[in-house]
Amino acid sequence: MPTSGIELxxxxxxxSRLMLGLWVSVRIALLSMLFSIVLGTGLGLVMNGxxxxxxxxxxxxxxxxxxxxxxxxxFLVYFDLTKVAxxxxxxxxxxxxxxxxxxxxxxxxxxxxxxxxxxxxxYDSARALGMTELExxxxxxxxxxxxxxVPLTVNLTTRMIKTTSLVALIGVxxxxxxxxxxxxxxxxxxxxxxxxxxxxxxxxxxxxxxxISAFSRRLERKWALS
Amino acid sequence: xxxxxxxESIPLYGEAALLTVRIGAVGIVLSLLVGLVCAAIQFxxxxxxxxxxxxxxxxxxxxxxxxxxxxLYFGLPKTGVVMSSELCAxxxxxxxxGSYMAEAFRSSLEAIDSIQFQSALSLGMTRGxxxxxxxxxxSLALAMPALTANVIFLLKETxxxxxxxxxxxxxxAKEQIGNTYNTSEALVLLVSFYLLIxxxxxxxxxxxxxxxxxxxxxx
Numbered sequence: 001m002p003t004s005g006i007e008l009x010x011x012x013x014x015x016s017r018l019m020l021g022l023w024v025s026v027r028i029a030l031l032s033m034l035f036s037i038v039l040g041t042g043l044g045l046v047m048n049g050x051x052x053x054x055x056x057x058x059x060x061x062x063x064x065x066x067x068x069x070x071x072x073x074x075f076l077v078y079f080d081l082t083k084v085a086x087x088x089x090x091x092x093x094x095x096x097x098x099x100x101x102x103x104x105x106x107x108x109x110x111x112x113x114x115x116x117x118x119x120x121x122x123y124d125s126a127r128a129l130g131m132t133e134l135e136x137x138x139x140x141x142x143x144x145x146x147x148x149x150v151p152l153t154v155n156l157t158t159r160m161i162k163t164t165s166l167v168a169l170i171g172v173x174x175x176x177x178x179x180x181x182x183x184x185x186x187x188x189x190x191x192x193x194x195x196x197x198x199x200x201x202x203x204x205x206x207x208x209x210x211x212i213s214a215f216s217r218r219l220e221r222k223w224a225l226s
Numbered sequence: 227x228x229x230x231x232x233x234e235s236i237p238l239y240g241e242a243a244l245l246t247v248r249i250g251a252v253g254i255v256l257s258l259l260v261g262l263v264c265a266a267i268q269f270x271x272x273x274x275x276x277x278x279x280x281x282x283x284x285x286x287x288x289x290x291x292x293x294x295x296x297x298l299y300f301g302l303p304k305t306g307v308v309m310s311s312e313l314c315a316x317x318x319x320x321x322x323x324g325s326y327m328a329e330a331f332r333s334s335l336e337a338i339d340s341i342q343f344q345s346a347l348s349l350g351m352t353r354g355x356x357x358x359x360x361x362x363x364x365s366l367a368l369a370m371p372a373l374t375a376n377v378i379f380l381l382k383e384t385x386x387x388x389x390x391x392x393x394x395x396x397x398x399a400k401e402q403i404g405n406t407y408n409t410s411e412a413l414v415l416l417v418s419f420y421l422l423i424x425x426x427x428x429x430x431x432x433x434x435x436x437x438x439x440x441x442x443x444x445x
Contacts, residue, residue, distance in 0.1 A: 005304075067378075067424045068417065069385035071396060076413055083409045158288065165290040166386065176296060183300075191304075198301035202293050209288035 005193035009200055014182050021175035022204060028095045028172075029164040033157050035096070036103025043104055044111020058108065065105035071166050074098045078170045091172035099164060106156055114148040115141065147223040154216035158209040165205070175201055231411050235402065242398045243419045249312065249392070250381045253319030257380065258373075260320060261327025268332050269357060279328065286325035292386050294318050299390040311390045318390075319380060326376045334369035335361055367438040374431035381424060395419050 009015055043061075046054045065073070078094040081087045089097065118141060126136040168176040179197045186193055264279045286294075295318045299311065309317060338361055346356035388397035395416055402412040 063428075067428055068420060069382040071385040072416055072420055075396070075399065075416065079403055079409050080413050162288075162290040165292045168292065169386070169389065176293065179296075193304075195297075195301040195304035198293070198297040202289055202297050205289045205293050206285060210284060213288060 005190040006196045008182065008186055008190045008193045009196055017178050017182070018175055018200065018204065021173065021178035022208070024092070024172065025164040025167060025174040026161060026208070028092060028099065028167060028174075029157070029160040031096050032099035032103050032164070033160050035100040036107045036156075036160075037153065039100065039104040040107020041111050043108030044115065047108055047112040048115050062105045062109060065102055070098070070102055070163050071169065073102060074166055074170055091167060091170045094170065095164065095167045095172060099160060102163070103156065103160055106159075107153070110149060110152045110156065111145075114145040114152070117148060118144050151216045151220035151223065154212060154219060158212045158216070161209055161212070162205070175204065227414070228408060228411055231406070231408050232415060235411070235415055238398055238402075239395060239415050239419050242393060242395045243423060245392070246381070246384050246387075246394045247423060249315050249319065249387065249394070250384050252316050253323055253384070254377055254380055256316065256320040257323025257327045257376070260324030261329075261331050264324065264328035265331035265335060266357060268328070269335055269361070270353065283325040283328055286321055287329070291318060291322050291383050292389065294321060295386065295390050311387075311392045314390055315384070315387045315392050319384065322383065323376065323380045326379065327373065330369045330372035330376060331365065334365035334372070337368050338364050370438045371435050374434060378424060378428055378431065381427065385420075 009018075043058055047058045047062075049055065074095065077098050078089065078091065081089060081094070122140055122144070123136065126140045131139065165174070165176060168174055173181075179201050183190075183193050183197050264283070267275045267279050295314065298309065298318050298321075299314045302309070342360055342364065343356050346360040347353065351359065384394060385396050387394045388400065391397075399412045399416040403409050406412075
């Protein structure tokens with residue numbers, strides 16, 4: 001019986017398999033975000049710090065990561081680390097390493113921007129009130145920087161989720177690969193399946209990222225400093 | 227490191243790099259056009275079209291290019307829309323880039339005081355003239371950092387085009403790794419060629435941003 005292929009999406013375990021595939025790339029994204037937030041905060045502090053060498057080194061790091069396509073970084077770690085250092089990482093581990101390197105650079109820049117966007121008079125006023133440096137950081141700089149940082153970090157998470165779709169290219173079986181398997185396995189019964197299955201993957205990504213970026217926009221509006 | 231192998235492979239990568247630049251350039255120019263049209267629709271608040279643009283921007287910004295390409299290249303042919311991989315790459319890049327450019331134009335237009343637009347209208351300009359001659363030139367200076375960031379972003383995004391059988395830099399590198407096992411050499415070439423493309427553009431972008439940063443229009 002000729003069919004369009006949309007029912008293939010819900011046949012057997014196909015839909016739950018797609019969701020599991022989604023979870024693979026989201027898991028990589030969340031894990032990388034977690035590491036990136038910790039390391040990126042450190043990097044951001046160094047970029048704003050007093051050490052010239054630290055600033056220069058972090059700058060070079062940021063520029064290199066920024067200028068390379070994430071896919072190239074992925075290839076470097078996945079293919080070359082095995083060959084040069086003899087370290088054989090699974091696709092998923094290599095992905096977490098690469099996206100942590102990438103996320104740390106992006107996060108570092110966000111932290112740097114959030115701190116340096118606090119106007120100088122805030123520091124002066126705090127000192128004029130007799131605050132110590134520690135009190136100044138704790139009560140003046142931190143609350144304001146965090147308010148700026150949180151929406152940006154949420155937004156970086158959607159970018160991370162979108163970027164982790166690249167792991168399909170180093171053989172990690174995530175949602176796109178699962179979609180490919182479903183289509184290939186049903187090539188003869190459902191010749192038109194590619195449209196619906198890839199369409200479904202498109203909308204699943206859209207829903208996930210849209211919800212997160214809508215949340216980020218709400219935070220941004222709510223916490224906008226007047 | 228086999229330098230003979232690297233030397234022999236340079237023309238191969240040069241050709242692939244040209245393809246990347248060509249696809250990127252066409253995609254970026256089309257993205258700018260789509261972005262301008264979308265921003266104009268939103269600026270004039272044209273009903274219906276405005277909602278369509280908003281939906282397009284959300285769809286395009288919240289999905290990865292890789293997934294967009296899979297849909298365009300493997301999904302759409304089932305409805306009879308068949309594209310060559312080069313055309314598909316350009317369409318995909320424009321679909322993605324159009325929304326990023328639209329957002330850059332839109333937010334910079336919003337940053338220009340509306341009194342500028344009203345003054346232009348009261349001088350007898352049409353709404354189109356007011357946008358083209360008064361609003362856009364001013365907003366361009368504000369939009370420049372976002373626009374150049376988008377250009378670099380889009381060029382980087384072209385790296386996934388090998389999945390739709392486009393023989394770009396990544397494609398050539400992957401083939402060499404598979405065929406010759408000269409992994410390190412292939413990757414050194416890959417990184418070098420991306421640097422060769424992106425470094426001058428990144429430096430040029432920074433120069434351009436500095437040039438327009440202090441642009442003031444009769445303020």
